[in-house]
Amino acid sequence: MKRSPSHPQDRRSLRLVRRGAVLLAALATSCLALAHGDVTPQAVDTRDLPQLGEQWRAENPYRRNEKAVRIGTSAYNQNCARCHGIEAVSGGIAPDLRKLDNECGSLKDEKKRAACVKENDDFFLATVRKGRTRNGAVYMPPFEGTLSQEALWAIKSYLETRREKPL
Numbered sequence: 001m002k003r004s005p006s007h008p009q010d011r012r013s014l015r016l017v018r019r020g021a022v023l024l025a026a027l028a029t030s031c032l033a034l035a036h037g038d039v040t041p042q043a044v045d046t047r048d049l050p051q052l053g054e055q056w057r058a059e060n061p062y063r064r065n066e067k068a069v070r071i072g073t074s075a076y077n078q079n080c081a082r083c084h085g086i087e088a089v090s091g092g093i094a095p096d097l098r099k100l101d102n103e104c105g106s107l108k109d110e111k112k113r114a115a116c117v118k119e120n121d122d123f124f125l126a127t128v129r130k131g132r133t134r135n136g137a138v139y140m141p142p143f144e145g146t147l148s149q150e151a152l153w154a155i156k157s158y159l160e161t162r163r164e165k166p167l
Helices: 008-035 066-079 110-130 149-161
Strands: 132-134 137-140
Touching: 066 149, 110 149
Parallel strands: none
Antiparallel strands: 132 137
């Protein structure tokens, strides 16, 4: 039996689809707004962490530092979650950061694992500091000059606790 387009169940389904589309559009718009500078990054209080100075560190100096993880959790939620997802679980708009260094966890050789982790620290720092632009479109805004080195490494420390495959 074929229902008419004005059937109550069809109208309810259509409303749900429209609401879902509006929600997706709002989420995408919030990410685009951030990428285009329309959203103000939130300050991160890092005074409880050892200060790192002017020279950028090549590797995460706060790895497994509980204070850094706590500060990084808050910093991530305020500055990164709108695109990368709550608890680093992406909704598909931006990369799932739990997978950032997954391949390092499967390496048995300690030297190769250390090199892999260092390479991922380099990638993370370059991406977050300079942002990502492709064909003139901003995929991730640069955070250098907005968030301190301490804040960025604290965020990385938090992300290391969210890995899919522990090291």
